[in-house]
Amino acid sequence: MQDRTDYRFLGRLRLAGMLFEQGKTGEALGILEKLMSTKSAPEELRSVARLLWVGHQLDTGTPATLQAALVPLLRPDNSFFPMASEQAALLALKEGDALKAKGYLEAALKSPQLSQIQQQRL
Numbered sequence: 001m002q003d004r005t006d007y008r009f010l011g012r013l014r015l016a017g018m019l020f021e022q023g024k025t026g027e028a029l030g031i032l033e034k035l036m037s038t039k040s041a042p043e044e045l046r047s048v049a050r051l052l053w054v055g056h057q058l059d060t061g062t063p064a065t066l067q068a069a070l071v072p073l074l075r076p077d078n079s080f081f082p083m084a085s086e087q088a089a090l091l092a093l094k095e096g097d098a099l100k101a102k103g104y105l106e107a108a109l110k111s112p113q114l115s116q117i118q119q120q121r122l
């Protein structure tokens with residue numbers, strides 16, 4: 001019997017976390033990238049992998065590549081929309097586009113999925 005969350009995918013997320021802790025960033029990012037593209041993985045776990053993949057590269061990655069990775073999550077009906085919008089805003093600021101960053105933040109602030117903690121941070 002297979003649980004809806006499928007523990008093998010949760011195990012991959014945990015393995016990536018352990019690799020990050022060990023300073024093996026490249027290996028961890030590779031695991032997350034593979035999980036992001038695994039169609040048989042639950043969408044929620046793929047989304048978490050996507051957010052982690054982007055988040056771990058905010059300071060080092062190419063903003064355009066990271067922005068492109070966030071596109072599937074940047075829909076107001078997506079439960080990860082506020083978090084993805086925050087990351088997208090940070091990337092826009094990194095590129096020097098404050099107006100675009102403001103747009104992401106304003107959209108996130110209107111999201112019904114926004115928690116009180118996220119609202120305060122944004």
